Amino acid sequence: MLRGGKVGLRARHEDDIPVLRAELYDDVVNSSRAESGPWRPITPGYQDPRLVVDDEEERRAPFSVVELEGGTLVGSTVLWGIDTHNRSAHIGLGLLPASRGKGYGTDVVAVLCHYAFVVRGLQRLQIETLSDNTAMLRSAERNGFVREGVLRSSAWVLGEFVDEVVLGLLARDWTRDAQAQVAVRTRG
Numbered sequence: 001m002l003r004g005g006k007v008g009l010r011a012r013h014e015d016d017i018p019v020l021r022a023e024l025y026d027d028v029v030n031s032s033r034a035e036s037g038p039w040r041p042i043t044p045g046y047q048d049p050r051l052v053v054d055d056e057e058e059r060r061a062p063f064s065v066v067e068l069e070g071g072t073l074v075g076s077t078v079l080w081g082i083d084t085h086n087r088s089a090h091i092g093l094g095l096l097p098a099s100r101g102k103g104y105g106t107d108v109v110a111v112l113c114h115y116a117f118v119v120r121g122l123q124r125l126q127i128e129t130l131s132d133n134t135a136m137l138r139s140a141e142r143n144g145f146v147r148e149g150v151l152r153s154s155a156w157v158l159g160e161f162v163d164e165v166v167l168g169l170l171a172r173d174w175t176r177d178a179q180a181q182v183a184v185r186t187r188g
Contacts (some may be wrong), residue, residue, distance in 0.1 A: 002063070002115055004107040009063035009115070010078060012053045014093055016064045018074050020051055023096045032158050051076075058082065060180050061115070061117060065108055066093070074099035079116055083105045087123035089116055093136065105139035113143055118173040124170055130155060131163040 010155040021042065031039045042048055053062050059082045075095035082089040091112050095104055109127075118121045121128040127135040127145060139152050141147075145167040153161035 001066075004066060004111040006068060006102070006107045007074065007104050007111065008068050008071075009108070009111050010066060010068050012051070012062055012064045012076075014144075016073055017051045018077075018095070018128045019073055020064075021048065021095075024076065024094045025051070027097075029158065030094075030097075033133070034092075034151075036155070038156075061120075065093075065104065066169050067104075073102055075108070077112060077114055079120075080113050082120070082122075087121065089120075089122055089125055091116075091125055091127050094138075100135065105135055106142045109145075111141045113169065113174050117174055122171065124168060125174075126169075127167045129167070130157065131165050137167070139167060140167045140169075143169070144174050146173075 025042065025048070026035070028039045054060075059080065061079040061082065063077050063078055064073055064075055073096070074092065077094070078092045079089045080092055091109065093105060093108055093112075095108075113125065117124050125145075126160045127136065127140050128151075129140075131150065146169065147165055148168045149166045151164040151166065154164045
């Protein structure tokens, strides 16, 4: 398990899947905002690739997010689009509704940065999020991500086009700035 100050990132367990499906993916609004396509119902028992881990897939590293104190499942996160040639990847994150607003997102991003830069040896991480997703923007920026641009009206979400913000972080910047902030945050 990878450990942060508040959360741990561990392998997906079979009993995580129904919880994540019910609380993240069966929620039309949340799923529509998080996915790049329209929401659609999923048949119970379907091997949903967003949830079921394929250990042979090298371009995705999915994790279940758990509280360190007690081990309660609080969400899901993934390092996706891993490009070993250019040494880059993207971050995705979803917290269960009851787990939002507790600082877990910032901790998850910090742990994923450690995993990507230290364990995997990547050079660049990128986050794309809706412009009104203040929680994700705050979590990214607290970890040293820089806003690199806005994709105007690029996402069709629940009947309207919404801007997306692109944020990036380089290994050298994370090591110098964000890693020091993470160390302070996890001690306090």
